[in-house]
Amino acid sequence: MVAHGRLTFLFFSATLPLITVLFGAWSGSLLLVSGMAFGALWMPPVGSLAVLQHDDRIVLVAYALVGAFLVAAGQQLAKVARRAGSAEAATQEATDRLLQVERQARHRFDVALDSAGVPFVILTPVVREGRIAEFRWDYLNKAAAQLFNQNAAVVIGSSTAYVRPAGWEANMLLERLTPLAQRPGREAFDIRVSGENGEQWFHVVAASLDGSVVAWFGDVTPRVRAEQALSEADRRKDEFLATLAHELRNPLAPIRHVAEILEQPNLTEERRIWCISVLRRQSAAMALLLDDLLDVSRITRGALKLRKEAVAMREVVDEAVEIARPILAGKGHELVIKPPVRPLHIEADRLRLAQVLANLLMNAAKYTPPGGRIELAATADDAEIVLSVTDNGIGIEPDKLSAIFAMFSQVNRDQHRQGGLGIGLALSKSLIELHGGRLTASSGGKDRGSCFAIHLPATSRVLPMPAPTRAALAVHASAPKRRILVVDDNVDAADAMTAFLEMQGHDVRTVYSGEEAIELLGEYNPNVILLDLGLPGMSGLDVARRIRATPSTHDVTLIAVTGWGQQQDRARTTDAGFDFHFTKPVDIAQLTQAVDSAVAAP
Missing domain, CATH: 3.30.450.20 (PAS domain)
Known part of the structure; x- marks a missing residue:
């Protein structure tokens, strides 16, 4: 029992610092006093607080001193713990604050980058x-x-x-x-x-x-595409200006030649009448060219107004055919007209509609080799009225169909093969759209012909008026054949040049295509060949290369007569083997000198 009491006494002593640290100095002091009382109770006499023996008193005093020291030590430990806790709390608070600042900074970073x-x-x-x-x-x-x-x-x-x-x-x-x-x-x-x-x-x-x-x-896709569009527009503009110069030279050439012919003293009445006819046709061609330019300008500004009236479709077709007849006849095409089953009258601007249809006919003639077939058909049903022009010409490749109605573009962008400003189809499309219709194009592909169709709404049809029935018109023209060979698909230009050279005393033959020229060279051996570059089918450059590659014609003098006069065009003719390059209208003195030098050669 005594031993048990002493152990308990020692236990109280060992827990004094812990109790003081956990609960404070008063708790430690209370435990110390309790321990002393407990010890006194277990010292003889047991059960009494009186300590009679001297040794027990010494032990009790030592306990009190040691206990007081332990309480004091516990109190100091408590202070140290409180300071450590405060420091830890401050550290944790600082850490939390830094984490919050970091989160806010990251959030601002994300918001800033996302909102950009x-x-x-x-x-x-x-x-x-x-x-x-x-x-x-x-x-x-x-x-x-x-x-x-x-x-x-x-x-x-x-x-x-x-x-x-x-x-x-x-x-x-x-x-x-x-x-x-x-x-x-x-x-x-x-x-x-x-x-x-x-x-x-x-x-x-x-x-x-x-x-x-x-x-x-x-x-930057929009910017790049805009730059490409500007570049393409600039390129088209340059092509258009070059083409405009070429197209203006074409009618000027026969006009100038005719003027030279009219100055000749031995001019016959028949030749004079022919000269007047050429002047009228070519001046009309120039007028049409300028009218197209003016119409494009008016449409762009929204200033073009249609003069609609009730018009017979047959009248529109006849007028368009009359406009296109020279080029159709000059290239020997067969034109077949298929009118509608019944007389058809529409409310339209007769002049503008005939202008569009004539443009389609002339395009078909231009892009169809000589002797081709062109069909003009008119149909009508409850949905729409369709005027179609179909040919068996060079056709249009599928990837080019979508671009042919763009301004300054051509069906076949090859400046040495086809003429035109590249505005005809764009102008025609705009004129038909002003009528409330649409202009479409289709083709089976290269060398498989093409079809252009004018679609007008059925609502444009009006009450029919009596109109005489006319049979389908077929146009046929055979190219006449005349030591100088003149090759030009512009019939007036070729005939005028031939007439001038014949009046100079030369033996002249005339053909209107590159294929005809190659064929004629098998039986006719010229000293000089006047060769237009812009020929349909086989271009003038191709003909020149064939001539230079053939031993019998290797030494013939080749003179380029063309509307293309830029430096790159002259470089092409030089590469192809031409000896002279003259732009239309040709200076007669220079041409005569070139021809005379060739004739004098052995």
């Missing part, structure tokens, strides 16, 4: 065997994430070798960004990609960042 609307990425290089093998996507803003077909969370951490925007090339990214990952720097460049939305262009600004690379990707 411009793709922004951070890429980290992946090094293998001492070199950068690929990059890893470490950050993407919302705009950048939209470039991918996957969620941004999936992209981040992925390799550029496997995950990248559609159409982007891994090698391109690696090649462009590797130098920035290896050394500090900044680079701006443009890239072109072919994605799901077609061809796109991005302006990239990339910079080094602690071994990584940051990059902005600005979508």
